[in-house]
Amino acid sequence: MTDAHSQGPFIAAIDQGTTSSRCIVFDRDGRIVSVDQKEHEQIFPKPGWVEHDATEIWTNVQEVVAGAVEKAGITAADVKAIGITNQRETTLLWDKNTGEPVYNAIVWQDTRTDALCKELGRNVGQDRFRRETGLPLASYFSGPKVRWLLDNVEGLRERAEAGDILFGTMDSWVIWNLTGGTDGGVHVTDVTNASRTMLMNLRSLDWDERILESMEVPAAVLPEIRSSAEVYGTAKGGALAGVPVASALGDQQAALFGQTCFSEGEAKSTYGTGTFMLMNTGDEPVNSYNGLLTTVGYRIGEQKPVYALEGSIAVTGSLVQWMRDQMGLIKSAAEIETLASSVEDNGGAYFVPAFSGLFAPYWRSDARGVIAGLTRYVTKAHIARAVLEATAWQTREITDAMTKDSGVELTALKVDGGMTSNNLLMQTLSDFLDAPVVRPMVAETTCLGAAYAAGLAVGFWPDTDALRANWRRAAEWTPRMDADTRDREYKNWLKAVERTMGWIEDEE
Amino acid sequence: MARTIQSLERAAAMLRLLAGGERRLGLSDVASALGLAKGTAHGILRTLQQEGFVEQDPASGRYQLGAELLRLGNSYLDVHELRARALLWADDLARSSGESVYLGVLHQQGVLIVHHVFRPDDSRQVLEVGAMQPLHSTALGKVLCAYDPVAHSQLLEAEREAFTVQTVTALPDLEGVLDLTRARGWAADVEETWEGVASVAAPIHDRHRMPVGAVGITGAVERVCDDGELRAQLVAAVRDCARAVSRDLGAGRF
Numbered sequence: 001m002t003d004a005h006s007q008g009p010f011i012a013a014i015d016q017g018t019t020s021s022r023c024i025v026f027d028r029d030g031r032i033v034s035v036d037q038k039e040h041e042q043i044f045p046k047p048g049w050v051e052h053d054a055t056e057i058w059t060n061v062q063e064v065v066a067g068a069v070e071k072a073g074i075t076a077a078d079v080k081a082i083g084i085t086n087q088r089e090t091t092l093l094w095d096k097n098t099g100e101p102v103y104n105a106i107v108w109q110d111t112r113t114d115a116l117c118k119e120l121g122r123n124v125g126q127d128r129f130r131r132e133t134g135l136p137l138a139s140y141f142s143g144p145k146v147r148w149l150l151d152n153v154e155g156l157r158e159r160a161e162a163g164d165i166l167f168g169t170m171d172s173w174v175i176w177n178l179t180g181g182t183d184g185g186v187h188v189t190d191v192t193n194a195s196r197t198m199l200m201n202l203r204s205l206d207w208d209e210r211i212l213e214s215m216e217v218p219a220a221v222l223p224e225i226r227s228s229a230e231v232y233g234t235a236k237g238g239a240l241a242g243v244p245v246a247s248a249l250g251d252q253q254a255a256l257f258g259q260t261c262f263s264e265g266e267a268k269s270t271y272g273t274g275t276f277m278l279m280n281t282g283d284e285p286v287n288s289y290n291g292l293l294t295t296v297g298y299r300i301g302e303q304k305p306v307y308a309l310e311g312s313i314a315v316t317g318s319l320v321q322w323m324r325d326q327m328g329l330i331k332s333a334a335e336i337e338t339l340a341s342s343v344e345d346n347g348g349a350y351f352v353p354a355f356s357g358l359f360a361p362y363w364r365s366d367a368r369g370v371i372a373g374l375t376r377y378v379t380k381a382h383i384a385r386a387v388l389e390a391t392a393w394q395t396r397e398i399t400d401a402m403t404k405d406s407g408v409e410l411t412a413l414k415v416d417g418g419m420t421s422n423n424l425l426m427q428t429l430s431d432f433l434d435a436p437v438v439r440p441m442v443a444e445t446t447c448l449g450a451a452y453a454a455g456l457a458v459g460f461w462p463d464t465d466a467l468r469a470n471w472r473r474a475a476e477w478t479p480r481m482d483a484d485t486r487d488r489e490y491k492n493w494l495k496a497v498e499r500t501m502g503w504i505e506d507e508e
Numbered sequence: 509m510a511r512t513i514q515s516l517e518r519a520a521a522m523l524r525l526l527a528g529g530e531r532r533l534g535l536s537d538v539a540s541a542l543g544l545a546k547g548t549a550h551g552i553l554r555t556l557q558q559e560g561f562v563e564q565d566p567a568s569g570r571y572q573l574g575a576e577l578l579r580l581g582n583s584y585l586d587v588h589e590l591r592a593r594a595l596l597w598a599d600d601l602a603r604s605s606g607e608s609v610y611l612g613v614l615h616q617q618g619v620l621i622v623h624h625v626f627r628p629d630d631s632r633q634v635l636e637v638g639a640m641q642p643l644h645s646t647a648l649g650k651v652l653c654a655y656d657p658v659a660h661s662q663l664l665e666a667e668r669e670a671f672t673v674q675t676v677t678a679l680p681d682l683e684g685v686l687d688l689t690r691a692r693g694w695a696a697d698v699e700e701t702w703e704g705v706a707s708v709a710a711p712i713h714d715r716h717r718m719p720v721g722a723v724g725i726t727g728a729v730e731r732v733c734d735d736g737e738l739r740a741q742l743v744a745a746v747r748d749c750a751r752a753v754s755r756d757l758g759a760g761r762f
């Protein structure tokens with residue numbers, strides 16, 4: 001996009017994501033000036049294992065930064081700060097003397113640490129570190145991945161204990177390289193990324209010595225934990241040489257920031273392959289008794305940290321893809337709306353896509369997917385409707401859990417992600433939540449959040465109020481369903497959820 | 509029987525020859541099967557290839573049916589696909605113009621609004637997706653009638669209500685408006701549908717250069733017009749958006 005009326009100066013945001021790395025240049029109004037993107041290889045050495053080549057990722061990051069700067073027709077002098085957002089939890093160890101990764105990065109989806117997590121739970125189970133970290137022992141998080149690397153890469157533990165090895169999530173890797181790498185690169189991470197390692201104490205915002213000991217992770221490998229918005233260092237070399245590197249946020253937290261959810265009770269939900277919903281719970285971490293994660297939302301400079309509750313839905317957009325690719329009922333993802341709109345309701349059918357078990361708020365790995373309520377009357381259009389309703393009901397379950405944990409009622413839900421182009425889904429969501437659903441004008445909320453945090457750190461924007469003023473409502477859906485219908489449908493949905501449980505009898 | 513066109517008959521015969529199973533044939537196979545000179549057969553195959561009906565395997569040089577042929581049967585564009593492709597560009601248009609954005613397609617005898625982006629101020633606005641607008645008086649409708657022959661024929665049959673004193677309802681006058689629309693590539697509605705409201709719209713084309721919809725902005729006449737003329741900057745922004753969506757749908761630069 002070239003736009004004559006975008007005037008400098010600018011902020012550049014780097015989004016190091018699961019499938020690609022991107023760089024977006026934003027102007028002062030938060031408008032996109034240019035974008036560049038490059039995909040990287042997904043490496044699957046064994047079933048359940050997912051890795052990335054960190055060297056390839058760093059090369060791609062340098063390329064997309066150069067690409068975005070060139071497309072914008074600007075120079076480093078026009079860019080006031082660089083912000084970073086990244087795929088969370090993906091774990092890398094590298095040699096600080098050579099800058100070489102010692103192993104591929106282990107991606108968040110990788111399940112190789114399943115058994116290790118069970119073992120780490122000892123007699124307590126998966127909530128052993130929940131009080132300190134807000135997280136259950138699950139294979140997503142970084143701590144057990146570090147332990148696996150130290151146990152399985154020959155000689156690594158000795159090198160780590162000698163102080164030659166650095167650990168980082170992708171924010172740390174990008175920042176270390178941006179700021180010079182072996183030539184004085186800074187080894188830092190931010191509170192949001194650190195909160196996904198299972199190694200940080202949520203209250204002290206420091207590495208937790210007891211957990212480090214339990215997981216046998218030497219403190220020497222750990223980055224310094226900093227706020228999400230402050231100057232960590234300046235870029236050495238490359239297209240943005242000399243520009244301050246001024247923010248880091250995990251991708252979902254960046255979207256929360258980009259959606260300007262700065263007040264307690266404000267929430268955003270990102271609808272992609274899966275769905276991630278985060279709610280700002282203010283400056284106290286809220287313990288979840290309803291299967292949600294407690295995490296750091298963001299921290300601006302020396303201000304108090306802001307915490308969040310997080311609920312994720314494993315299967316949302318991927319259910320539509322499944323309807324397209326496996327069932328062949330539609331030719332493109334957008335067509336699900338056409339098919340679903342051809343009928344007035346679900347015809348009595350409910351689809352619970354527990355493809356790999358039920359996640360928040362149930363956490364039942366013995367569950368499997370179910371289509372319930374089938375009669376001779378049901379057509380593929382009803383099933384298409386049930387597919388969209390599944391995403392909306394699952395969102396409702398998460399918001400209910402958030403309300404129970406936090407005591408805060410959701411007033412409106414801010415949405416982003418690819419599925420927000422589905423008008424019927426957005427209306428259904430509003431109907432089921434009985435709350436307005438709002439889509440902002442800039443869909444790229446993840447990059448925007450990183451840009452906002454970096455801009456705050458260097459004074460490009462004065463405060464969060466100025467960012468709020470930038471926020472624009474592109475569309476709003478308001479509830480149209482009567483309460484009786486909603487209650488009856490929700491009951492039916494919960495009945496269908498019930499039917500999924502206990503399908504897998506032997507969990508081993 | 510009326511006179512037929514020999515090269516079309518030959519092209520049809522070639523497609524039949526290549527149809528059925530995973531068939532790949534070389535130039536000489538095709539030429540001899542149809543009793544044609546190689547040069548003649550090659551000319552027809554090359555034309556079919558340009559249209560996407562036939563593909564040539566780069567390694568063996570053999571010909572097979574092209575993907576285009578498969579798409580021909582179901583080539584209509586799903587309106588939800590159109591919305592998904594237009595989303596980013598429509599947002600950007602709303603931001604740069606400061607006005608609300610509408611995307612419309614032909615539906616029966618009117619314009620069906622398939623996408624709506626709010627005007628970027630803090631005012632309360634209601635989503636108008638699913639609403640219908642008239643063909644003869646709105647900028648979206650005029651664009652559709654100017655570019656889509658089906659819309660044009662609907663216009664002739666539809667009732668053309670005079671919503672305001674500005675509304676053009678007489679057919680010869682409307683044809684003049686459509687000629688102008690085609691000549692300059694965009695249409696306007698200055699208080700022809702609603703008092704005090706003006707809009708500008710431009711056509712969206714797909715990869716076959718088929719008109720699939722129209723995108724435009726709507727706002728208070730005082731903001732959208734200057735001295736009774738539409739502001740050139742807004743017209744340019746609307747046309748840029750329409751071109752960007754068309755490019756996303758695979759249309760070439762034009």
